[in-house]
Amino acid sequence: MSEVIYRKYRPKVFKEIVGQKPIKITLENEIASGNLAHAYLFVGPRGTGKTSLARLFARSLNCTNRKDKESEPCNNCENCNLILAGRSMDIIEIDAASHTGVDNVRDNIIANSQIPPFNSNGYKVFIVDEVHMLSKSAFNALLKTLEEPPKRVIFILATTEIHKVPETIISRCQRFDLKKIPIKDIVKRMTEIAEWEKVQISEKILSEIARRSEGCLRDAESLLGQVISISGGKVTDELASLVLPNSNWQAIDELTGALRLKNLSTALNQINKLVDEGADLNIFISDFVDYIRQIMLYKIIGPSFVIDFDDNLTDSIKKHAQDFALEDISKLLNIVLDKLSIKETMIDQLPLELACVEFLLAQEETKDFSSDVVEEKSKKKINLNTEDIKNLQTNWHKVVANAKPLNHSLSAMLQTSHPLSIEQNLLIIGLEYDFHREQLDKPEVKENLIATFNEILDRKISISFEIDPNYKQNHQNFKGKSENGIEEVLDTFGGEML
Numbered sequence: 001m002s003e004v005i006y007r008k009y010r011p012k013v014f015k016e017i018v019g020q021k022p023i024k025i026t027l028e029n030e031i032a033s034g035n036l037a038h039a040y041l042f043v044g045p046r047g048t049g050k051t052s053l054a055r056l057f058a059r060s061l062n063c064t065n066r067k068d069k070e071s072e073p074c075n076n077c078e079n080c081n082l083i084l085a086g087r088s089m090d091i092i093e094i095d096a097a098s099h100t101g102v103d104n105v106r107d108n109i110i111a112n113s114q115i116p117p118f119n120s121n122g123y124k125v126f127i128v129d130e131v132h133m134l135s136k137s138a139f140n141a142l143l144k145t146l147e148e149p150p151k152r153v154i155f156i157l158a159t160t161e162i163h164k165v166p167e168t169i170i171s172r173c174q175r176f177d178l179k180k181i182p183i184k185d186i187v188k189r190m191t192e193i194a195e196w197e198k199v200q201i202s203e204k205i206l207s208e209i210a211r212r213s214e215g216c217l218r219d220a221e222s223l224l225g226q227v228i229s230i231s232g233g234k235v236t237d238e239l240a241s242l243v244l245p246n247s248n249w250q251a252i253d254e255l256t257g258a259l260r261l262k263n264l265s266t267a268l269n270q271i272n273k274l275v276d277e278g279a280d281l282n283i284f285i286s287d288f289v290d291y292i293r294q295i296m297l298y299k300i301i302g303p304s305f306v307i308d309f310d311d312n313l314t315d316s317i318k319k320h321a322q323d324f325a326l327e328d329i330s331k332l333l334n335i336v337l338d339k340l341s342i343k344e345t346m347i348d349q350l351p352l353e354l355a356c357v358e359f360l361l362a363q364e365e366t367k368d369f370s371s372d373v374v375e376e377k378s379k380k381k382i383n384l385n386t387e388d389i390k391n392l393q394t395n396w397h398k399v400v401a402n403a404k405p406l407n408h409s410l411s412a413m414l415q416t417s418h419p420l421s422i423e424q425n426l427l428i429i430g431l432e433y434d435f436h437r438e439q440l441d442k443p444e445v446k447e448n449l450i451a452t453f454n455e456i457l458d459r460k461i462s463i464s465f466e467i468d469p470n471y472k473q474n475h476q477n478f479k480g481k482s483e484n485g486i487e488e489v490l491d492t493f494g495g496e497m498l
């Protein structure tokens with residue numbers, strides 16, 4: 001089944017080729033204009049479409065229905081059908097991995113290339129896969145033919161290891177470097193296939209398949225085939241997990257969040273929960289490293305860096321990139337990689353746990369030894385663009401008013417406070433003075449506040465209070481240019497101040 005999917009949906013026309021746009025356009029232009037090279041070199045990782053592209057190119061050149069100045073083959077004429085069935089005399093595919101010797105090159109390529117193509121208006125096309133496997137003498141023999149190419153003969157050499165191909169060969173070819181296929185494109189292609197196969201499958205599972213195949217469309221299609229073959233038309237998460245190794249992106253995101261908030265106990269609990277659930281820790285850690293790396297790259301490069309995840313995770317990564325200091329994220333990555341080198345431990349999760357502890361200790365140290373610098377950096381700005389904060393901004397008067405029945409001075413303290421951030425449903429409220437925190441952090445007061453915040457934000461949240469080192473500016477920004485500022489304060493105090 002899995003192999004079937006791959007063969008069944010092998011691209012038959014250029015517009016079906018996934019990714020490789022610039023290469024596709026160049027080849028199509030060459031076909032349409034008849035301005036062809038004698039030899040082509042397709043370089044790229046496995047499963048990126050080298051042979052698919054080579055066969056399509058060969059078919060298009062030999063299609064008898066193809067019109068002048070067009071590039072797509074008809075896939076219907078005799079030539080197209082022969083080539084599609086692998087029975088054309090003019091298209092010779094050679095796997096250099098199993099034909100490394102000079103004799104093979106002499107017999108299969110050199111001698112054969114002297115015979116004109118069967119289709120006299122078409123081309124004889126030699127597709128040599130894994131060309132880097134040829135022996136030195138085989139390369140030399142091939143080079144002679146490339147230097148004096150027979151008429152109407154085209155060579156397409158494909159390789160995954162260009163460094164093993166002699167420079168003399170490379171310089172005789174028009175070279176194309178095929179790229180790994182982006183996850184989004186793989187998901188799009190698999191969505192089409194699932195539709196044709198009339199199978200229901202969530203985007204989450206498709207993204208996971210795409211991630212697992214690391215830019216190799218053939219692997220993705222093969223995994224998709226396996227997933228489809230065990231399902232009866234509807235692929236559930238449970239069924240998919242039988243084929244796909246389990247990865248827990250949600251857990252990775254939560255672990256990253258806990259580390260950013262310096263919440264060591266949450267981080268360690270998260271790791272141990274995963275182990276209890278039987279997660280594959282090796283996959284988890286390698287995904288975790290990938291995740292932190294993408295945060296770091298986005299932080300440095302900015303929006304022009306394409307995050308290779310689905311939309312949900314992409315949003316989380318952007319958020320982490322915004323909130324993590326670059327210094328911290330690179331430190332985290334370094335520490336995790338360093339701890340991964342610990343091989344001999346009886347407890348699988350220990351290296352990751354140690355990495356978390358060390359990361360947070362490292363941050364404590366920086367604080368102790370250079371508190372001024374850290375304080376400067378930790379002057380957090382409220383992000384007034386988030387929906388939650390905006391919502392709180394418009395409704396802060398409710399927070400103040402609802403606290404009034406409890407105690408007027410509490411109400412006044414809230415009037416002078418502001419939300420600093422909200423993440424993972426934890427709302428941090430910034431205060432100017434420590435004694436405000438003592439008053440507000442009492443259980444009965446918190447309970448009352450939480451009820452109000454739940455109502456405003458329309459979900460369950462928890463709160464904590466912090467002294468805001470950037471209090472003045474943040475408070476000013478949060479209040480905005482409110483004309484009613486004074487009236488609000490007076491109202492809070494019930495006019496008693498006057």
Ligand SMILES: [Zn+2]
Nearest residue numbers: 063074077080
């Ligand atoms: Zn045709």
